[in-house]
Amino acid sequence: MKIKSLTLTLVSLVAFALSTNALAQKVVKVGSTPTGIPFTFLDTKTNTIEGAMVDIIKAVGKEAGFTVQIEPMPFSTLIASLTSKRIDLISAAMFITPPRQEVVAFSEPIYRYGEGLMLSTKVAQKTYTSFADLKGMTVGVQVGTAFVEPLKKTQGIKEVKLYDGSGDMIRDLNAGRIEAGLLDYPIAAYILSQGNNPNVRLDKSYQPTIMGNIGIAANKDNPQLLATVNAALAKLKANGTIDTILKKWGLGV
Numbered sequence: 001m002k003i004k005s006l007t008l009t010l011v012s013l014v015a016f017a018l019s020t021n022a023l024a025q026k027v028v029k030v031g032s033t034p035t036g037i038p039f040t041f042l043d044t045k046t047n048t049i050e051g052a053m054v055d056i057i058k059a060v061g062k063e064a065g066f067t068v069q070i071e072p073m074p075f076s077t078l079i080a081s082l083t084s085k086r087i088d089l090i091s092a093a094m095f096i097t098p099p100r101q102e103v104v105a106f107s108e109p110i111y112r113y114g115e116g117l118m119l120s121t122k123v124a125q126k127t128y129t130s131f132a133d134l135k136g137m138t139v140g141v142q143v144g145t146a147f148v149e150p151l152k153k154t155q156g157i158k159e160v161k162l163y164d165g166s167g168d169m170i171r172d173l174n175a176g177r178i179e180a181g182l183l184d185y186p187i188a189a190y191i192l193s194q195g196n197n198p199n200v201r202l203d204k205s206y207q208p209t210i211m212g213n214i215g216i217a218a219n220k221d222n223p224q225l226l227a228t229v230n231a232a233l234a235k236l237k238a239n240g241t242i243d244t245i246l247k248k249w250g251l252g253v
Contacts, residue, residue: 026066028225030057031087033075035165038190038249039093039214042072052249056110057091057216059241063232074164076144079103082219089229093184095146095212107216107229110242111251114208115147116185118170118192121199123179128206132156140169140181146210147182166191174199186251 032049034042040051049070061068071087078094081087082104096106117128128134135156141147143162151160161178163169166187172178174197181188181200185208192202216233218226236242 027069028061028066028089029069029071029087030089030091031071031073031078031081032057032090032092033078033165034072035167036075036093036184036187038186038251039184040091052111052245052251053091053093053214053216055245055248056236056242057089059236059245060216060229060232063235064228066228075142076164078144079217082217085219088218088222088225090217093187093214094217096215097146097212100217103220104217105220105223105226107218107226108233109213109215110233111246112211112213113185114211115182116188116208117203117206118173118181118183118188118200119203120173120176120179121201122176128203130209134180137179138177140172140178142166142169142183145182145184146212150210151182170197170200173197190250 032040032051032054034040034049036051036053038051039053040049042048043050049072054070058068071081073081075092075094078087078090078092079100082090090104094100096109100106119128123137126133131151131154134154136158138159138161139151139157140161140163141151143164148160148162151157161169161172163172166183169178169181169183170191173181176199188202191197192200216229218229233242
């Protein structure tokens with residue numbers, strides 16, 4: 001009996017070791033965008049995607065015991081890539097919205113903000129308080145963001161011009177090809193702070209009308225992975241890791 005008991009114990013220990021090792025070796029593919037600085041962006045020196053949401057998902061992976069493999073892709077393709085299972089998670093500057101929640105599942109919120117209003121310096125300075133104040137203008141917005149549909153529904157806007165990335169939109173603003181642009185405030189503020197677009201200004205007095213929380217997205221048919229992510233996030237919030245990462249990227253809370 002002792003030999004049988006010892007054998008069962010050894011088998012259990014080996015099984016545990018193998019399962020732990022398998023978890024540690026599991027690679028989770030994570031979709032992120034190269035144009036969402038400081039949340040996600042392409043570091044041309046290393047040719048890798050970096051940013052706050054990259055640091056956060058890597059910290060989650062370390063806590064949860066899986067390896068993160070970042071998959072660069074345009075923002076507009078993130079959800080389709082997730083639902084088609086090309087990737088396992090999305091970690092980017094993506095608002096948690098009811099329409100998106102119908103398609104994918106989100107983690108607990110990580111960071112909250114709203115849109116920023118960028119204007120060509122050719123536009124007369126005045127107080128802008130809503131989308132309605134953009135009447136008569138050609139306004140740029142990035143495909144897939146939460147700002148597209150509200151802009152399209154605003155009467156009086158001359159044209160809503162769609163862009164795949166924020167860089168092209170800001171270049172058009174700087175060149176005077178459009179008069180205004182809407183972008184996630186932290187992204188707009190970071191890009192314009194670099195001083196490479198002298199003909200664009202960020203309207204500091206503008207109050208955002210679409211506030212949202214960003215989170216990590218997973219497939220609805222993979223609740224176990226989402227539960228693992230949420231458990232790791234809870235620990236990282238409690239020990240201050242999330243705040244440290246946000247502050248590192250100028251997103252102080």
